[in-house]
Amino acid sequence: MSYPTPELPSKLSYDEAVDLSMELVDFERGFHNPGHSSFHLNRMTHLTELIGNPHSNIRTIHIAGTKGKGSVASMVSSILTTANFRVGLTTSPHMHSLRERINIDGDNISRSEFIRILEYLWPFVIQVEKEFNYGQVTWFEFMITMAFIYFYENEVDYQVVETGLGGRLDATNIVVPDISIITSISRDHTKILGDSILDISKEKAGIIKSGVPVVLAPQHYTHEVIPVVKDIAQGLDAQFIDVCEMYRYDVESVSLEGQRISVSGRYYDYKFSLPLLGLHQVENAMTAIASVESLMDMGLSINKSDIEKGLETVFWPARMEILKSGNKVIIVDGAHNEFSAKRLTESIIEYRKKILKEYSSQVIIVFGVLNNHECENILKELSLLKPIVFPIQSEHPKATQIERIFELANTLGIDTIDYDKRLKDISDVMNYITTSFDHKNIILVTGSISVAAEALEWYKNDFKVNDVT
Structure with missing residues (x-):
């Protein structure tokens, strides 16, 4: 696999590579947050075009939402990995190491690969800033682009991509996925996304693409969220899968180690032990099942036992x-x-x-x-x-x-x-x-x-x- 290659900088140590990347604008840890009108996809579009759009030829699951999107992303990834697919997963924020944001089959990108891809990508980061009038590439945009390169080079079967903030103008929203997933929506980042559930729902639903099925997780604010997402999906001729309406669950038992759950799906009735506590994680598991069954509608071959085992082996820390x-x-x-x-x-x-x-x-x-x-x-x-x-x-x-x-x-x-x-x-x-x-x-x-x-x-x-x- 070849890319256009400008002159590379001198060889960096891992710490130097991390420090160099951290020089970019970082809205997560920095103190300057632009108005929402400043967010756009132009930098990401130009940056990925310069390197040949590595994300465009990989089957993609795209996930937005206020809460639960990381859990659902991890669950879907675990299910597909259990079924012997090679799966790239990019999530944020990280807990202990920035390399957690980019992993394949549960293994984080290595330090050496981080250095190598940074050294390849950095000249294009500079080029975008110099040649286009959109300002400096942000750290989040850089990390997402690195993930796309890493997944493409490693020939993953699927990439599971979690949005960072919002959806419509999130850096990840240059993908055209196989399915879109919208998890629970509530108020967060209101200075950027809007103060009402209606406004936030519109931003999250901005990941819906023409003709691409959208899976909507159970919602607390049902009367505000469902009409917005459903209307946008219908306008884009995207199949609308309402998990709360189409799926049922029962919590059979609970212990400190997890909960025993049964879910009635469209293809199978499932029974599994989920190592994550809380009713919200039951809803997330049901959403993950609905998402995989949506892929099955498209011809994905996967066994009931792989879905159950994938949920039983999911790991997502610091969630109860x-x-x-x-x-x-x-x-x-x-x-x-x-x-x-x-x-x-x-x-x-x-x-x-x-x-x-x-x-x-x-x-x-x-x-x-x-x-x-x-x-x-x-x-x-x-x-x-x-x-x-x-x-x-x-x-x-x-x-x-x-x-x-x-x-x-x-x-x-x-x-x-x-x-x-x-x-x-x-x-x-x-x-x-x-x-x-x-x-x-x-x-x-x-x-x-x-x-x-x-x-x-x-x-x-x-x-x-x-x-x-």
Whole structure:
């Protein structure tokens, strides 16, 4: 496979390659967010055209939504991999290493491949900035393009592509997929996508393409979301698959290890053990099944057992992930908007009656958010657990200051633990909490993916501050 090749820079080390990529505009970790009118697909179109549009000849599953899109992407990828297809998966954000964003069959892109593709791609990044009047390629655009190159070179059978933000103007929306999937829609990034569910739904539905089937996951805001997505699909002659209307499920049993589920699909009736907790993950699994069955409509040959096994072996961390530390149970969840906090709270209240009933009724929440998250609204939802909150500031550059979280918690009447300035990071906090309380407490770590990631690193005794490798 050949590409047009401009002169390459000198050989880079991996750390140098990462640092070079991080020089690009990064809306995830940077502080300048443009108005929505500034978002467009021109840079991505030009950049991918310069390298021969590597994404255009790969069967693609494209996924947008506010919540659950990463889970569904991981589930679909796991199912197809189990069925012996070679599958590329690109998701965001990453938890421990930026290489998590690009993987094939569950294996992250290697450091050497990251360097090699960066050295190939970088001159084109510079060319786009110099020759076109659209500004610098963003870091997210760069990473998505790298993923497309990596998948193309490795001749994957499918690429599962998760949007970064929105849908209509997201950098991933240059693909023409085999199917589009829209997961649960709620309010998030309202300064960019709009403040109403109607506006956000239109942005998410912007990934729907002419004649391409669209799978819509179960929705909380059914009356707002379904008419918008259905109308756009009909206007584009795209088959509309309403998962909530066409599929049924039953949760047969729940344990700390997962939940036993049955799903009535269009092709088969499925029974499997899902290693992810929460009713929302049952809905995500049902959406993944509907998506694979949509591919079966197009001729995909896949066994019922592959679908069941793919769901049983899916791995997607920090989504109601259960950890044990002595006589305490630790729940790690990256919930970072009001609706995800609501679903998390509902699940914990329900599980207190079942799998968590042997633990203390007291919930201690290690809580940290980013500045663009709805801190007050998230805390309002979590307050239903009657918790003691321990505010924390993660190492993310956009992390909200501890004092602000204390202020909001106190205003809402939520009990807090007095902050000790000797506790310098989440590792110190987790060690303090897990050794300072005698009862079988439930410890919940939530508020952002960055806080969840740092808690998992503490648990694995592998705490790394600001590690992007």
